[in-house]
Amino acid sequence: MSWAFLRDLLSGVNKYSTGIGRIWVAVVFIFRLLVYVAAAENIWKHEHDEFECNIKQPGCENVCFDHFFPVSHIRLWALQLIMVSTPSLLVVFHVAYRENREKRHNQKLYRNPGKIDGGLLCTYLISLILKTGLEIVFLVLFYKLYDGFKIPRLVKCDIKPCPNTVDCYISKPTEKMIFLYFLVATSSLCIILNLSELSYLIFKYSIKCYLKRHMKKQQ
Amino acid sequence: MDWGTLQGVLGGVNKHSTSIGKIWLTVLFIFRIMILVVAAERVWGDEQQDFVCNTLQPGCRNVCYDHFFPISHIRLWALQLIFVSTPALLVAMHVAYTRHEKKRRFRNGEKIDIEELKNEKIHIRGPLWWTYTSSIFFRIVFEAIFMYVFYYMYDGYQMPRLVKCDAWPCPNTVDCFVSRPTEKTTFTIFMLAVSGICMMLNLAELCYLVIKICMKESRKTT
Numbered sequence: 001m002s003w004a005f006l007r008d009l010l011s012g013v014n015k016y017s018t019g020i021g022r023i024w025v026a027v028v029f030i031f032r033l034l035v036y037v038a039a040a041e042n043i044w045k046h047e048h049d050e051f052e053c054n055i056k057q058p059g060c061e062n063v064c065f066d067h068f069f070p071v072s073h074i075r076l077w078a079l080q081l082i083m084v085s086t087p088s089l090l091v092v093f094h095v096a097y098r099e100n101r102e103k104r105h106n107q108k109l110y111r112n113p114g115k116i117d118g119g120l121l122c123t124y125l126i127s128l129i130l131k132t133g134l135e136i137v138f139l140v141l142f143y144k145l146y147d148g149f150k151i152p153r154l155v156k157c158d159i160k161p162c163p164n165t166v167d168c169y170i171s172k173p174t175e176k177m178i179f180l181y182f183l184v185a186t187s188s189l190c191i192i193l194n195l196s197e198l199s200y201l202i203f204k205y206s207i208k209c210y211l212k213r214h215m216k217k218q219q
Numbered sequence: 220m221d222w223g224t225l226q227g228v229l230g231g232v233n234k235h236s237t238s239i240g241k242i243w244l245t246v247l248f249i250f251r252i253m254i255l256v257v258a259a260e261r262v263w264g265d266e267q268q269d270f271v272c273n274t275l276q277p278g279c280r281n282v283c284y285d286h287f288f289p290i291s292h293i294r295l296w297a298l299q300l301i302f303v304s305t306p307a308l309l310v311a312m313h314v315a316y317t318r319h320e321k322k323r324r325f326r327n328g329e330k331i332d333i334e335e336l337k338n339e340k341i342h343i344r345g346p347l348w349w350t351y352t353s354s355i356f357f358r359i360v361f362e363a364i365f366m367y368v369f370y371y372m373y374d375g376y377q378m379p380r381l382v383k384c385d386a387w388p389c390p391n392t393v394d395c396f397v398s399r400p401t402e403k404t405t406f407t408i409f410m411l412a413v414s415g416i417c418m419m420l421n422l423a424e425l426c427y428l429v430i431k432i433c434m435k436e437s438r439k440t441t
Contacts, residue, residue: 039297169278174289
């Protein structure tokens with residue numbers, strides 16, 4: 001059980017997506033998932049071991065690390081990737097439900113079970129809204145938890161059992177910050193793609209509806 | 220999920236590439252991705268642990284390491300490989316779009332052989348020529364950018380044995396020793412050479428495509 005599962009899931013989603021949806025899948029695979037696995041994971045690998053405080057007091061380093069990093073950046077990143085990919089499952093489930101229904105009634109109920117119309121359109125729009133919402137929630141969480149997207153070289157810590165205010169040094173802060181900015185940039189790109197897809201679908205189907213009504217009136 | 224997925228995607232692009240494109244892809248897989256995963260990652264694996272400074276001052280080592288290595292070579296190479304491989308996806312998307320259009324026309328009643336469609340070798344002409352040529356152009360640009368970033372960030376391509384650091388909290392100027400400098404320099408030069416080869420292959424492919432289309436145009440007019 002690893003990221004390969006997510007990859008297979010997203011490949012399945014690709015079939016029922018619009019063109020913009022496919023670009024979104026490509027961006028998530030290559031610029032988020034692949035960068036996470038190939039580069040970012042290793043930067044945060046030894047973050048606790050390399051976190052150093054200017055004190056010999058046992059327990060002080062642990063307590064300070066826990067205070068400044070309640071949930072590590074890399075874990076939040078992984079959670080974000082999983083949460084953001086999951087709404088697409090709604091579409092897959094809906095298509096499977098349609099196909100099941102056709103099998104049960106043993107007749108062709110839909111012109112094409114995978115085509116985005118009617119109920120499937122609603123499901124698709126809901127999945128887009130959920131994806132965008134979750135992206136924004138995680139970006140806000142990153143911002144609030146870590147006071148902006150900065151990672152300082154030095155943090156001052158005075159929690160028990162540290163005797164006074166102690167200097168603690170974070171490892172690789174510049175590299176971590178660069179990848180954090182990369183994460184924010186790709187998240188924003190995905191939000192823009194989702195919003196464009198949403199507008200495109202709403203626009204397309206409003207025009208379709210309007211034309212249908214117009215033709216009915218003429219008849 | 221790792222470089223294997225990228226390999227799968229790019230392998231699909233291989234079918235629609237020119238011969239030079241296929242050579243480029245082979246060089247990319249064997250001399251860059253494979254070397255990165257199998258060898259380079261091990262060499263840089265212990266880079267911070269074995270970065271040693273001549274001081275007992277806590278925090279000095281962290282700060283000096285961060286100052287001299289804002290972003291590790293290995294991460295820059297991973298990003299370079301990802302960015303350089305991405306333009307090939309444009310071609311894959313264009314081919315998929317063309318196939319999709321043909322399938323749509325087939326469903327609307329036109330007579331198209333479905334078997335032929337699946338195994339069809341898409342020739343690089345018309346709009347696909349533009350997509351393919353732009354993808355090669357972007358590849359060259361990304362390679363050049365990353366080579367320049369390496370040069371600018373690390374003041375050349377050599378890894379020094381010793382760096383002198385006086386960032387706070389280091390008390391004075393402190394000697395810090397980089398781990399495995401010769402091995403790292405060797406790999407840096409190797410990756411640089413292979414980048415250069417890839418860039419030349421891309422330039423050759425670009426020239427080949429441009430010459431081919433010019434000859435075709437001149438044959439049409441005569």
